[in-house]
Amino acid sequence: MKGLRKVLTPFAPDQSGAVSVLYSLGGMTVIIDAGGCTGNICGFDEPRWHDVRSAVFSAGLRDMDAILGRDKLLVSKIANACERIDASFVALIGTPVPATIATDYKALKRMIEKETSIPVLAIPTDGMQLYDEGEARAYKALFETFSMEGGSLEKIVLGKTPLTFGNGFEDNTLDDYKNIGEKTKITAASASGIEAAKLLGRPYEIFSSIAADMAGSIPSGKVLVCHDEVFGKTLRDKGVDCDIVAFFTLHDEIKEAGDRKITEEDEFTELVLKGGYDVIVADECLKPLAEGFNGKWIDAPFFALSGRR
């Protein structure tokens, strides 16, 4: 049945992706939820939470706030926090609750900016899309809010967040983004990195250093890679003859014959059964879906998929 998960747990959602991009930038991130979504992010999807404190808060919505659409109360809560918490911007992160009550993010943004004189990034995630979509939306809001012209930054890597690369993530600062200039070398390290690089309208390379390091250890044969698309492309660029299957975004510029975007557990099982692969490179949480596969499995942890670092 479409949408029914019997083996895998849900993947990292868009709201986690949005927070992942903004976490280290010195802003105040307000997740517009009752508490559970923030709990999932700070307690699970954001490995930096326990090491580096960041102003990530829940809006603490209650049923009557949502039913009555108490935007003014939310603005007041945020303004009150801005008086006590040092923040260079406020980011509003959407969840299923504002999606259900059709929150007007533009209006909220204007009201908060008027009240606090702090720039506001409104990111209308809804918890039903996947993390790479949320990351891309966060980059878009960031680039629209802060000027990215005339900087002298030498290089920047986009999309190398913990959700794709676990502990191998690479943080940027707000100044890094503000200093992107014509000569800045841009690397897209994941699907969201490609989206971000496109928004900048500048040439970019597609490359995952973690995949490149793994390329030499993959035996020859027919290989299936199930990970982020940039991970798969980098392996291919390094000489691994592989098909890429992605639960997340698969851009046309990466897609080749044999590559496939999937959404359901059964689709992965069918691919493995019918594909005749000798090697699978994927997070081992997918193994129960590949019963009968007798080839070699190379574990490639993918946090957004399994929660493994």
Add this chain to the structure above:
Amino acid sequence: MQKKAVRYTVSEIAKLGKDNIPAELLSGQGLVYSSPATLAYNSPGAEGFGVKRAGLAVPESVMLIVSPGCCGRNTSIVSSMPQYKDRFFYLMMDETDLVTGRHLKRIPDAVSEVVSFLDKNGKKPKVVMICITCVDALLGTDMERVCSACERALDDGTRVRPCYMYALTREGRRPPMVHVRQTLYSLLEPMEKDPRSVNIIGNFAPLEEGELQKMLFDAGVKNIRQISTCGTYEEFLKMASANFNIVTNPEARAAALDMSNRLGIPYIELTRVHDVDRNALQYRSFANAVGIKADVSAEEVKAQEAVGSLKDAFPDLVFNIGECLNADPFELALSLVRYGFGVDEIYATLSPEKFKYISKLAEISPDTKVFCNMDPTMLYYDVSSSPADISLGKDAAFYCPEIPNIAWNSDVQPFGFQGITALMNEINRTMKEVRA
């Protein structure tokens, strides 16, 4: 900007009164900081019991979480525990479901597919809990009707019950952890009473074997049932035969009232306290109320000795106390201060009901400070100014990394004299190790 965590002394709070508690100390008044205590409530994961883990307290049950993907995300922590393998399933909602509510029509088919999948693997469940979240709370979904449709579709006796993970209702009359207890015990059907059976309801892990059980057995009780000690669904159903219920957690009060009305099982509440005299008084009142004779003087003496021993060894001990522990932090603070110890800081969310402790603390320890785990300024909390020797509660370890900590948050619940004795002995042992 001060960049400082907001705190009030108990003296200041007492002067303001229970109707004027500062907003920073209350739940639901501002933005919420994800302290360890907040996360323990909002994202319990493998420790403690949130709605998801609690919903599976019934033996031989499984759960279908019907929600946007984000709501089930952290369940992978619980799913990895052996006792929860093959017990969580997900039906993911998308934006169209949100607008049209079409997901509700798919639930019976999804439940049937899950039951069939488990049946093929020799694990057919007796109960399917359907967990729904904030979205369906706002949509006003009638889950009783959906569950009835599922039972009709299965037509094999498998029970299907709703389980509400509504974070939006945390401060409401029926918050999620109250509601889930009502749901679990709603599975019980009326049956013949057994005068020698008693239930202890309140938590999802058992009460530690202690004087309460001994008191009941001495009075002729043969069966003491707790949901967590029922090995099978059939055993769980026998909870309906109890002569009376003992409620050890106020969050189970609504479920006890339901059982009283529906099954004719009366209930009596016992509170976990850390003051030896108050505990003795509570047991005497309990024995009188249920008409039994109770002699727990040996356990009372042990508790007094444990307190005395700690006092002799460390007469000037100062504590910081969190709220991720098997105790009410304000009650525990008051008891420790009454024993002659010091309490410098408490990290806990205040409510008017806690004023019975606050007003007494204000008299004997007016400078004890209260921080709210949920307040955004806790981002700036700095422990360096606290003279505490030891912290209690798992969350307190986060705020006080430089001093020894006793988490005191096991699933198995300490209670009564035995709980007091165990805690005092644990503090004594820890301090002796640290100062050896």
